[in-house]
Amino acid sequence: MGVLPMQDDRLVWLDGACHGRDLVGGKGASLSRLFSLGAPVPPAITFTTHAYRDLAAHLALASRLAHLAAGAEVAVRQAIADTPLPGAVEHTVRRGWSVLRERIGPEPRIAVRSSAIDEDGGGYSFAGLHDTILGVTTEEAFVAAVRRCWGSLWTDRSITYRRSSGLVDDIAIAVIAQQLVPCDVSFVAFSADPVTGNQDHVVINAAWGLGEAIVSGIVTPDNITVGLSGAILAYTIGDKETMIVADESAAEGTRHVPVPRAMRRLPALADAQTATIATFTRKLAVEFGHPVDLEGGLVGDRLHLFQARPITTIGKPVA
Amino acid sequence: MTVIDAPASTPDFPVHWDDPADANLTYSMDKMHNPDPISPLQQSLQPSTFYGWQKAMREFGVPFKAMHIRYQNFYQYDRVEMIEPASPEEALSGGEALEATMKGEVARLADRWNAEHLPRTRQIIDRFIAMEHVSATAPLADIVSMLGEFEELRAELWTIHFRTVLPMMLAMQIYDEFYADLFGETEADAHALLGGRLTRSVAAGIGLSDLAESARTTGLDRLIIDTPMDSLIQQLRLSEEGRAFLDDVDSYLDAFGYRSDLFDIMTPTWRENLMIPLSAVRSYLINHFDTNADHVEKARAADEALNAARERLVNYPEPVRQQFEAMVQAARTAAQLQEDHNFYIDQHSVAWTRLLFLQVGKRLVSAEVLESPDDIFMLRLEEIRDLLGSPIDESSREQTRTMVAERRAGMEHAMTLTPPPFLGPPPQAPTEDNLMIRGMGSFWGAPPRPAEAPDQLMGNAGSRGVATGEAFVARNLSEATALQPGQILVAMTTMPAWTPFFGVAAAIVTETGGPLSHCAVVAREYGIPAVVGAAGAISAIKTGQRITVDGSRGVVMLNVPE
Numbered sequence: 102m103g104v105l106p107m108q109d110d111r112l113v114w115l116d117g118a119c120h121g122r123d124l125v126g127g128k129g130a131s132l133s134r135l136f137s138l139g140a141p142v143p144p145a146i147t148f149t150t151h152a153y154r155d156l157a158a159h160l161a162l163a164s165r166l167a168h169l170a171a172g173a174e175v176a177v178r179q180a181i182a183d184t185p186l187p188g189a190v191e192h193t194v195r196r197g198w199s200v201l202r203e204r205i206g207p208e209p210r211i212a213v214r215s216s217a218i219d220e221d222g223g224g225y226s227f228a229g230l231h232d233t234i235l236g237v238t239t240e241e242a243f244v245a246a247v248r249r250c251w252g253s254l255w256t257d258r259s260i261t262y263r264r265s266s267g268l269v270d271d272i273a274i275a276v277i278a279q280q281l282v283p284c285d286v287s288f289v290a291f292s293a294d295p296v297t298g299n300q301d302h303v304v305i306n307a308a309w310g311l312g313e314a315i316v317s318g319i320v321t322p323d324n325i326t327v328g329l330s331g332a333i334l335a336y337t338i339g340d341k342e343t344m345i346v347a348d349e350s351a352a353e354g355t356r357h358v359p360v361p362r363a364m365r366r367l368p369a370l371a372d373a374q375t376a377t378i379a380t381f382t383r384k385l386a387v388e389f390g391h392p393v394d395l396e397g398g399l400v401g402d403r404l405h406l407f408q409a410r411p412i413t414t415i416g417k418p419v420a
Numbered sequence: 421m422t423v424i425d426a427p428a429s430t431p432d433f434p435v436h437w438d439d440p441a442d443a444n445l446t447y448s449m450d451k452m453h454n455p456d457p458i459s460p461l462q463q464s465l466q467p468s469t470f471y472g473w474q475k476a477m478r479e480f481g482v483p484f485k486a487m488h489i490r491y492q493n494f495y496q497y498d499r500v501e502m503i504e505p506a507s508p509e510e511a512l513s514g515g516e517a518l519e520a521t522m523k524g525e526v527a528r529l530a531d532r533w534n535a536e537h538l539p540r541t542r543q544i545i546d547r548f549i550a551m552e553h554v555s556a557t558a559p560l561a562d563i564v565s566m567l568g569e570f571e572e573l574r575a576e577l578w579t580i581h582f583r584t585v586l587p588m589m590l591a592m593q594i595y596d597e598f599y600a601d602l603f604g605e606t607e608a609d610a611h612a613l614l615g616g617r618l619t620r621s622v623a624a625g626i627g628l629s630d631l632a633e634s635a636r637t638t639g640l641d642r643l644i645i646d647t648p649m650d651s652l653i654q655q656l657r658l659s660e661e662g663r664a665f666l667d668d669v670d671s672y673l674d675a676f677g678y679r680s681d682l683f684d685i686m687t688p689t690w691r692e693n694l695m696i697p698l699s700a701v702r703s704y705l706i707n708h709f710d711t712n713a714d715h716v717e718k719a720r721a722a723d724e725a726l727n728a729a730r731e732r733l734v735n736y737p738e739p740v741r742q743q744f745e746a747m748v749q750a751a752r753t754a755a756q757l758q759e760d761h762n763f764y765i766d767q768h769s770v771a772w773t774r775l776l777f778l779q780v781g782k783r784l785v786s787a788e789v790l791e792s793p794d795d796i797f798m799l800r801l802e803e804i805r806d807l808l809g810s811p812i813d814e815s816s817r818e819q820t821r822t823m824v825a826e827r828r829a830g831m832e833h834a835m836t837l838t839p840p841p842f843l844g845p846p847p848q849a850p851t852e853d854n855l856m857i858r859g860m861g862s863f864w865g866a867p868p869r870p871a872e873a874p875d876q877l878m879g880n881a882g883s884r885g886v887a888t889g890e891a892f893v894a895r896n897l898s899e900a901t902a903l904q905p906g907q908i909l910v911a912m913t914t915m916p917a918w919t920p921f922f923g924v925a926a927a928i929v930t931e932t933g934g935p936l937s938h939c940a941v942v943a944r945e946y947g948i949p950a951v952v953g954a955a956g957a958i959s960a961i962k963t964g965q966r967i968t969v970d971g972s973r974g975v976v977m978l979n980v981p982e
Contacts, residue, residue, distance in 0.1 A: 283735055285737035358602075361597070361743070362597060363594060364740060
């Protein structure tokens with residue numbers, strides 16, 4: 102893995118070498134680290150911060166930013182979305198698509214995500230602010246998705262967040278393109294109780310279909326607390342009314358569909374699956390040395406990990 | 421049932437309560453199963469039917485308390501009493517527990533039917549058949565104890581019936597809900613995936629098609645089509661081919677003849693009266709209806725619809741797809757058992773009860789107690805046992821003759837009455853919402869909403885589609901045999917014995933039932949529009965009247981211009 106030849110430093114595989122956040126952004130660095138720990142993460146490439154800076158230079162963003170007035174962000178986003186890419190950058194993006202196809206198969210389904218430098222760092226959680234495009238299945242959609250992620254640095258919300266947190270605008274972003282695994286059940290797992298900080302408890306939220314349903318808050322997931330011994334201390338069934346499934350014909354590559362009423366109040370996880378997730382989560386927290394929250398999913402009983410971040414509200418290191 | 425005011429007693433339909441408290445309680449008539457007056461013998465057998473219902477309900481954990489049956493002018497009215505939950509919480513948790521139990525029963529319905537219910541049913545029916553044979557010659561006193569055994573077996577048979585139909589109904593309801601949740605309101609009908617089951621009704625229809633085909637090949641078709649029904653058998657007997665054909669009909673009836681219209685033991689079975697199967701053969705000859713080809717096509721279409729549904733679900737979580745598969749299979753089992761349970765249990769039970777008691781009636785004719793074997797239906801079971809068990813003298817003969825004459829006159833008069841759909845306060849719609857309530861609602865049908873325009877008759881949507889044509893009103897199966905291809909059948913209710921005529925009709929309207937009633941399910945199988953639960957249809961529509969049936973909306977348009 103990761104030994105496909107790269108002609109530039111604009112495109113890397115996230116597995117095979119451990120990449121730092123300056124190159125691949127916070128999310129990318131996390132994933133890179135997960136790969137190096139041998140975690141079951143779907144294959145992913147990253148368009149590095151170099152790729153963004155090349156684009157920014159080409160668009161002369163620095164000088165535009167100097168004169169940033171209200172509404173100027175729109176123009177910046179527009180520029181990123183519409184201006185023809187510099188040849189080298191476009192070449193890189195298209196090569197990214199082709200190496201993914203080589204690795205995954207002729208009909209890949211890809212999730213494209215932004216990974217900002219300050220993101221997922223110890224200090225700030227940019228969760229939900231930068232773009233995610235799921236279910237990309239064609240080269241043109243892929244190119245458009247990558248451009249959108251570059252542009253997500255310049256949405257009103259992103260700018261506001263940076264400014265209110267005292268961060269600068271001279272910032273770069275990486276873009277991750279990862280195989281999208283259509284999960285039966287998705288989960289978010291915390292290696293410590295996110296509310297009480299209790300590090301003896303693993304807390305899991307689980308729902309049918311893709312994890313965006315949990316992360317974006319459109320579903321009330323099942324809520325499970327697992328004790329240190331592995332015992333399930335509490336299983337609160339959520340009213341899982343909606344799920345997100347992959348749909349090639351949909352604009353976003355996914356579709357919100359209703360969950361049949363007979364399944365809304367069925368537990369999404371079997372006990373064995375809960376145990377697998379909890380064990381894995383604790384292991385990862387130990388590896389990382391601090392409490393983590395994971396996003397992952399199950400296909401049958403097989404666990405896939407998509408993201409892992411430090412829990413920003415809990416500071417204590419994990420023994 | 422229509423919610424209308426029903427005064428307790430009118431000159432036309434006098435009502436007498438032995439217990440005055442009954443006057444303030446709601447008693448309802450089940451017009452879907454028992455629209456006609458019920459004979460004294462049948463009345464005395466009903467407790468064993470309801471015993472079966474109660475026993476099965478209790479086994480499943482339904483909080484059933486008691487069933488109260490009353491007869492007014494020979495019409496049956498009942499009142500179900502449920503155990504009241506102590507609190508809303510208890511009602512909720514009880515409903516959830518019942519739902520979990522029933523889902524388990526739905527999952528194992530096919531296995532239980534094949535391993536338990538059907539074998540035991542066959543044993544009991546075989547015993548009834550043996551009893552009928554034995555009754556021809558056994559000493560009268562022995563017949564008394566046999567009738568005791570008969571009652572017990574009948575109660576067991578009806579227990580098996582309800583053990584089968586309750587999960588069967590819920591399997592359909594669960595499936596319908598799952599399908600609607602997944603696919604919403606689309607053109608694809610959930611029941612399109614269920615068609616083409618090789619049920620006993622379809623087999624009976626194939627047998628009739630085969631008889632039609634053999635009539636065609638031996639050149640009897642013109643004779644059958646052109647000869648008036650009441651002289652057809654005589655005409656057939658005149659030729660060798662005709663006699664051979666009648667032999668074939670005889671063999672057919674050995675397999676499929678132990679059935680009659682609804683549940684009335686007074687109605688001759690097909691075995692005894694060839695008019696109905698012969699009418700069906702005639703209909704198939706005129707219509708060139710090939711039941712087997714139709715069945716094969718329906719099975720193919722159902723599998724095609726299933727594959728299309730699977731395609732749509734290809735990206736869904738595996739647990740959802742597995743649930744869907746399980747529900748389709750359970751619903752297909754239900755579609756099969758909808759017809760088959762009725763064939764093996766209901767029809768055979770009614771047929772052999774009739775034949776057994778006709779045999780006893782013959783014995784009592786020989787003993788000069790009855791004038792005609794079918795007078796036996798005018799006697800209650802306990803009265804029959806008394807006659808069989810005690811020495812017969814002139815006084816008991818006299819008493820019996822008077823009783824039979826009075827009751828016959830009473831029943832004949834009752835046939836002319838229009839019984840109200842309920843007595844006492846109007847029935848209340850259930851307040852709880854759970855799977856059982858919804859399933860029952862789909863089976864019995866909701867009271868139709870008020871008409872939106874003049875010349876509209878409202879009912880429940882039974883089977884989608886729109887058809888316009890000449891109405892043909894039939895008050896029973898015998899009348900329905902005159903249905904011409906392309907006409908719209910209008911009836912109080914339909915049961916599996918009516919199924920051979922579904923292939924001929926352009927659409928169906930019934931006064932009783934909901935989307936999961938027999939009529940609706942079979943109309944969907946045949947792909948013809950149906951409006952069910954259209955109260956008042958028989959009085960509002962006349963044979964020959966041009967009507968439009970909108971089975972998707974549950975509306976019948978009357979007085980449709982050419």
